[in-house]
Amino acid sequence: xxxxxxxxxxxxxxxxxxxxxxxxxxxxxxxxxxxxxxxxxxxxxxxxxxxxxxxxxxxxxxxxxxxxxxxxxxxxxxxxxxxxxxxxxxxxxxxxxxxxxxxxxxxxxxxxxxxxxxxxxxxxxxxxxxxxxxxxxxxxxxxxxxxxxxxxxxxxxxxxxxxxxxxxxxxxxxxxxxxxxxxxxxxxxxxxxxxxxxxxxxxxxxxxxxxxxxxxxxxxxxxxxxxxxxxxxxxxxxxxxxxxxxxxxxxxxxxxxxxxxxxxxxxxxxxxxxxxxxxxxxxxxxxxxxxxxxxxxxxxxxxxxxxxxxxxxxxxxxxxxxxxxxxxxxxxxxxxxxxxxxxxxxxxxxxxxxxxxxxxxxxxxxxxxxxxxxxxxxxxxxxxxxxx
Amino acid sequence: xxxxxxxxxxxxxxxxxxxxxxxxxxxxxxxxxxxxxxxxxxxxxxxxxxxxxxxxxxxxxxxxxxxxxxxxxxxxxxxxxxxxxxxxxxxxxxxxxxxxxxxxxxxxxxxxxxxxxxxxxx
Numbered sequence: 001x002x003x004x005x006x007x008x009x010x011x012x013x014x015x016x017x018x019x020x021x022x023x024x025x026x027x028x029x030x031x032x033x034x035x036x037x038x039x040x041x042x043x044x045x046x047x048x049x050x051x052x053x054x055x056x057x058x059x060x061x062x063x064x065x066x067x068x069x070x071x072x073x074x075x076x077x078x079x080x081x082x083x084x085x086x087x088x089x090x091x092x093x094x095x096x097x098x099x100x101x102x103x104x105x106x107x108x109x110x111x112x113x114x115x116x117x118x119x120x121x122x123x124x125x126x127x128x129x130x131x132x133x134x135x136x137x138x139x140x141x142x143x144x145x146x147x148x149x150x151x152x153x154x155x156x157x158x159x160x161x162x163x164x165x166x167x168x169x170x171x172x173x174x175x176x177x178x179x180x181x182x183x184x185x186x187x188x189x190x191x192x193x194x195x196x197x198x199x200x201x202x203x204x205x206x207x208x209x210x211x212x213x214x215x216x217x218x219x220x221x222x223x224x225x226x227x228x229x230x231x232x233x234x235x236x237x238x239x240x241x242x243x244x245x246x247x248x249x250x251x252x253x254x255x256x257x258x259x260x261x262x263x264x265x266x267x268x269x270x271x272x273x274x275x276x277x278x279x280x281x282x283x284x285x286x287x288x289x290x291x292x293x294x295x296x297x298x299x300x301x302x303x304x305x306x307x308x309x310x311x312x313x314x315x316x317x318x319x320x321x322x323x324x325x326x327x328x329x330x331x332x333x334x335x336x337x338x339x340x341x342x343x344x345x346x347x348x349x350x351x352x353x354x355x356x357x358x359x360x361x362x363x364x365x366x367x368x369x370x371x372x373x374x375x376x377x378x379x380x381x382x383x384x385x386x387x388x
Numbered sequence: 389x390x391x392x393x394x395x396x397x398x399x400x401x402x403x404x405x406x407x408x409x410x411x412x413x414x415x416x417x418x419x420x421x422x423x424x425x426x427x428x429x430x431x432x433x434x435x436x437x438x439x440x441x442x443x444x445x446x447x448x449x450x451x452x453x454x455x456x457x458x459x460x461x462x463x464x465x466x467x468x469x470x471x472x473x474x475x476x477x478x479x480x481x482x483x484x485x486x487x488x489x490x491x492x493x494x495x496x497x498x499x500x501x502x503x504x505x506x507x508x509x510x
Contacts, residue, residue, distance in 0.1 A: 118419065121419040333417045335506075336417050337417070337503055337506045344507060384472065388474070
């Protein structure tokens with residue numbers, strides 16, 4: 001769709017929508033003489049009803065796309081072009097790459113300070129205390145050695161002057177770009193308008209991002225340098241595991257996989273035999289529909305195949321629509337509970353039953369997981385049968 | 389092994405009269421839960437289920453503890469209480485392990501989980 005603005009064409013604009021030229025033939029002429037059709041199109045504000053065919057100076061045009069929608073979604077439609085344009089533009093306005101990672105992203109903070117405390121034991125005695133962020137960082141800091149360079153970064157992190165100056169410079173460079181008036185344009189004229197509007201969008205968004213980062217860093221000024229260094233180290237690592245709870249960042253920044261290990265466990269089948277299941281990680285992503293998945297190549301009655309990253313089959317469960325601490329906690333918890341406690345050996349619920357019901361070939365077989373009742377791990381209590 | 393179990397039971401029987409019993413009820417997969425301490429004389433003759441019922445029926449919890457009680461009750465909708473993966477109808481001492489505070493005070497500890505089995509599958 002972006003290519004329409006690079007073509008050697010005459011285009012039309014009406015109510016913020018681009019119209020492409022229509023070949024004139026008797027059928028189109030008849031359609032235009034009849035009452036003009038209306039179609040539903042989407043722009044930045046949602047669905048709108050617009051004319052499907054319009055006429056300027058005797059020339060017919062058909063509706064193509066919304067200018068505002070193209071502007072808002074350009075980064076998703078043409079990510080490489082967008083990134084190239086953004087880099088060039090920000091360099092032009094002196095945006096320094098030395099800011100590094102501007103802030104510890106919001107989802108990482110939710111994982112560290114709201115999800116982790118639920119799954120990791122903090123209390124050393126019987127006294128109940130509600131840990132603050134520093135107590136949680138203490139708990140993590142006991143297990144991690146922070147490299148010296150992150151203490152140096154902590155000093156630079158707290159110097160927010162350059163951040164504020166750059167944000168102000170970018171704001172000054174923004175200018176208001178209204179939609180083109182209704183009428184006809186050469187495609188290159190609309191392209192020029194589009195590029196100016198895209199520039200403004202990039203500058204305004206980057207300025208806002210710098211301002212948010214400056215406010216966050218201002219809030220950390222009272223925290224000790226060692227805590228900031230630890231936070232920056234974790235943000236740089238992008239992964240952490242503590243007492244069976246962990247997270248790992250996807251390649252695209254700001255999104256993570258958060259998980260809890262099940263530990264080894266045993267399930268009982270209808271015939272009373274036991275099956276030993278290895279430790280696995282039940283995880284939930286921080287984007288998209290929140291459903292628990294098993295990260296390892298794994299097999300279980302509630303997994304469809306013997307493969308990696310399979311969704312756990314869940315029943316009577318309200319899937320959270322968006323990531324939040326309570327949503328992540330409940331999703332992971334439901335996933336672990338289902339693997340450990342959900343298999344009913346009498347009803348043999350699930351994609352597969354543990355025991356063989358027929359002699360026919362099974363797509364997933366559990367015979368290799370069978371263990372005797374007096375297996376050392378069962379006898380010692382190291383592994384529990386969780387579905388008795 | 390039988391002898392070791394008898395030794396352990398004997399140790400518990402010998403000490404239980406002077407040791408407090410700490411019951412911790414954890415919702416789901418939480419690492420920490422609601423802690424209630426039963427002084428000697430208050431838990432003998434009662435099942436672990438009775439003690440959990442008493443703990444969950446108490447009032448006067450702090451705001452954070454009330455949140456845990458709610459989380460436990462949510463798990464117990466169609467769920468159950470388990471200790472060491474088994475039901476809790478036996479005596480509390482059957483599930484207890486000997487532990488010690490940082491100050492060296494001994495106590496009997498019973499972890500209990502409130503689990504709502506997610507009966508997945510078809």
